[in-house]
Amino acid sequence: MPKRTLEGDAVVQDDVQSGCDEGNWFQAEKHRSEIRSFLRGPGNSERFAMIDLFGASGQMSKRWRKAGWDAFAYDIKTSKAHDVTSADGFWALCSAGKRLMTNGLIFGGPPCSLYVWISKSVHKRSEDNAFVGDTGLYKVRMSNRIVANMCVFLQELSECKDFYTVIEQPSSSAMFKMKVTSSLAKQLEMERVWTWMGLFGHELPKATILTGNLPSLPTLRRVLTNASRKQIKNRQKKTGGAKFYTRDADGKVTGNKSLQNTAAYTAEFCTAVYKAWAKDLKAN
Numbered sequence: 618m619p620k621r622t623l624e625g626d627a628v629v630q631d632d633v634q635s636g637c638d639e640g641n642w643f644q645a646e647k648h649r650s651e652i653r654s655f656l657r658g659p660g661n662s663e664r665f666a667m668i669d670l671f672g673a674s675g676q677m678s679k680r681w682r683k684a685g686w687d688a689f690a691y692d693i694k695t696s697k698a699h700d701v702t703s704a705d706g707f708w709a710l711c712s713a714g715k716r717l718m719t720n721g722l723i724f725g726g727p728p729c730s731l732y733v734w735i736s737k738s739v740h741k742r743s744e745d746n747a748f749v750g751d752t753g754l755y756k757v758r759m760s761n762r763i764v765a766n767m768c769v770f771l772q773e774l775s776e777c778k779d780f781y782t783v784i785e786q787p788s789s790s791a792m793f794k795m796k797v798t799s800s801l802a803k804q805l806e807m808e809r810v811w812t813w814m815g816l817f818g819h820e821l822p823k824a825t826i827l828t829g830n831l832p833s834l835p836t837l838r839r840v841l842t843n844a845s846r847k848q849i850k851n852r853q854k855k856t857g858g859a860k861f862y863t864r865d866a867d868g869k870v871t872g873n874k875s876l877q878n879t880a881a882y883t884a885e886f887c888t889a890v891y892k893a894w895a896k897d898l899k900a901n
């Protein structure tokens with residue numbers, strides 16, 4: 618098995634994917650009027666209560682189904698037809714958006730590998746390049762394309778119906794520093810809530826930022842105390858303490874395969890998101 622290192626593409630191959638050649642990537646921002654007329658056209662319904670965007674584990678949508686709602690999970694890992702970089706994949710997402718009920722939730726966990734601090738030496742996102750990073754790198758361009766298409770989808774859908782959005786990223790992610798994402802946050806009046814996945818039963822502390830416009834989003838805020846950090850460590854010991862990072866003699870930090878598996882949400886987190894949404898649905 619090839620060594621997985623943050624210096625190469627190998628580490629991100631499971632996180633950022635495209636099923637089509639770069640020349641055929643769908644550039645959603647160039648098709649706004651077409652997208653808007655499609656979203657406004659026939660086929661709208663009140664079917665899905667939530668869209669689990671980039672939800673390979675399907676944990677979030679499962680929580681909605683458990684409560685009796687219909688939900689739609691979209692991820693290239695679970696279906697080749699759900700590739701947001703391809704035209705067909707983008708339109709498939711728009712079709713799901715048309716079937717999102719009024720005040721339904723779109724919960725998105727877009728690929729973060731090429732936005733986070735740990736891979737900064739690869740993506741090189743900084744103020745100097747307006748956080749678009751080293752666009753000489755194919756995977757950086759791909760991660761930018763995925764996020765740009767997600768933004769257009771959410772912006773255009775918001776022009777057609779009322780729904781809530783929450784986007785999850787590790788706290789060190791530079792994703793919301795780009796122009797496309799900050800325009801999205803402004804247009805959808807999204808706020809940022811700092812939380813910790815470890816306080817929702819995750820094996821790692823995982824400092825997380827939730828950016829969204831769900832009125833009850835602040836109920837998902839958590840503060841990590843020394844006592845809770847200890848609790849998480851004890852939990853890690855019990856589960857065998859999977860090794861997520863290695864540090865070599867030069868101090869270079871490398872994430873391994875177990876680290877990528879930690880992207881799946883815990884049942885406790887999904888329940889907390891569900892309850893926040895259900896409360897807002899009732900209130901509105």
Ligand SMILES: C[S@@+](CC[C@H](N)C(=O)[O-])C[C@H]1O[C@@H](n2cnc3c(N)ncnc32)[C@H](O)[C@@H]1O
Nearest residue numbers: 634671672673674693694700701726728881882
């Ligand atoms: C950080 S993970 C989110 C996982 C999520 N939290 C879950 O519970 O499954 C990012 C996801 O984006 C998906 N992804 C990457 N490139 C994609 C693309 N072009 N289209 C759709 N999904 C993509 C990956 O397969 C991965 O599951």
